[in-house]
Amino acid sequence: MATVLYITANPNDHQASYSMAVGKEFIETYRETNPGDEVIHIDLFKTNVPQIDGDVLSGWGKLGAGTEFSALTADEQAKIARLGEIVDQYISADKYVYVSPMWNFSFPPVMKAYIDAICAAGKTFKYTAEGPVGLLNNKKAVHIQASGGVYTEGPAVGFESGHSYLKKIMMFTGVPSFEGIFVEGMAAAPDKAAEIKANAIVKAKEVAKQF
Numbered sequence: 001m002a003t004v005l006y007i008t009a010n011p012n013d014h015q016a017s018y019s020m021a022v023g024k025e026f027i028e029t030y031r032e033t034n035p036g037d038e039v040i041h042i043d044l045f046k047t048n049v050p051q052i053d054g055d056v057l058s059g060w061g062k063l064g065a066g067t068e069f070s071a072l073t074a075d076e077q078a079k080i081a082r083l084g085e086i087v088d089q090y091i092s093a094d095k096y097v098y099v100s101p102m103w104n105f106s107f108p109p110v111m112k113a114y115i116d117a118i119c120a121a122g123k124t125f126k127y128t129a130e131g132p133v134g135l136l137n138n139k140k141a142v143h144i145q146a147s148g149g150v151y152t153e154g155p156a157v158g159f160e161s162g163h164s165y166l167k168k169i170m171m172f173t174g175v176p177s178f179e180g181i182f183v184e185g186m187a188a189a190p191d192k193a194a195e196i197k198a199n200a201i202v203k204a205k206e207v208a209k210q211f
Contacts, residue, residue, distance in 0.1 A: 002037045002094040004030065009044045009100040009111040018183045018197055019146035023099035025201045026144060026181070029208035030097075040093070044110040049086065050079040051113050086117040087124065095140050095211065096175075098166060102147035107162040115169055124173040134174020141170055142179045142207060144200075148187025181207060 006027050010017050014024040031039060050056060059076030063069065069077065090096075100107040118124055125134050143166050151160035163180050170178040183200040186193040 002034065003092065004037055004039045004095045004097060005090065005093045006039055006041045006097045007044065007099065007114065008041070009098070009108045009114075011045045011108075017101065017146070018186060018200075019099050019101050019144055021197060022146070022181065022183050022200045022204045023097070023144045026142075026204040026208045027097060029205045030211055033209050040089075042114075044108075044114055047114075048082055049110065049113045049117055050082050052116050053079070055079050056083065083117050083120075086114070087120045090118045091123055091136070093139075096142075097211075098141065098143040100143070100145055100162060102145060102151070102160070102162050105151075105159045105161050106165065107145075111162075115166070119169065119173065132172065134172055136174045137176060139175045140177035140211065141175050142181065142211060143167075144181045144183070144204065146183040146186075148185070150185040150188060152182050152184065179207060 004027075006023070008020065008023060010020050012020060014020040027039060031037070055073070055075045056079050059072045059080045062072060062076070063080075069080075072080070098111075100111055106112075121127060124136055125132050127133075143163050145163050147160075149156055151157060163182070167178055167180075181200060181204050183197060186196055189196070
């Protein structure tokens with residue numbers, strides 16, 4: 001049995017969001033294809049994901065200098081412990097499904113906070129004499145991204161920095177299989193929005209059956 005983290009970064013549900021609508025079809029198809037697997041939904045807009053702030057940096061510095069965890073401040077302990085829970089859950093999973101809209105050419109800030117949490121030295125990557133090496137070599141991931149414009153081709157292709165950034169993170173952490181499903185161009189061609197969504201759902205179901 002595999003464990004799948006269904007990680008969504010959208011304040012809207014599947015009725016109001018293109019990315020969530022396609023994500024819903026993907027995960028439902030996956031469940032039908034893999035009834036024995038466990039799917040855990042992580043709604044990043046409803047999940048406590050501490051930002052790497054002054055408390056976290058201060059606490060990490062103290063721990064690195066040999067201070068006992070119990071000697072940290074209450075805020076330092078709470079935030080560092082929570083970050084540990086997040087990365088441990090991430091490591092224990094086998095597959096990752098990311099779902100996000102494009103906001104200002106990237107993804108919502110809650111996604112960046114989550115990525116910061118799971119990029120932990122000694123857990124998802126390690127430092128070597130040749131540079132950092134990813135440790136998640138037996139995992140796979142897919143990213144469903146919706147955008148009003150078209151960014152996978154044409155004159156705006158260089159502006160996209162959500163999926164491309166996530167791809168770098170998957171490479172950095174050693175995830176060998178990473179695929180993108182794009183729902184794009186609905187605002188540019190509103191008369192084709194329903195068709196674009198339908199085509200993306202077909203693609204999502206195909207990928208889900210093989211994921």
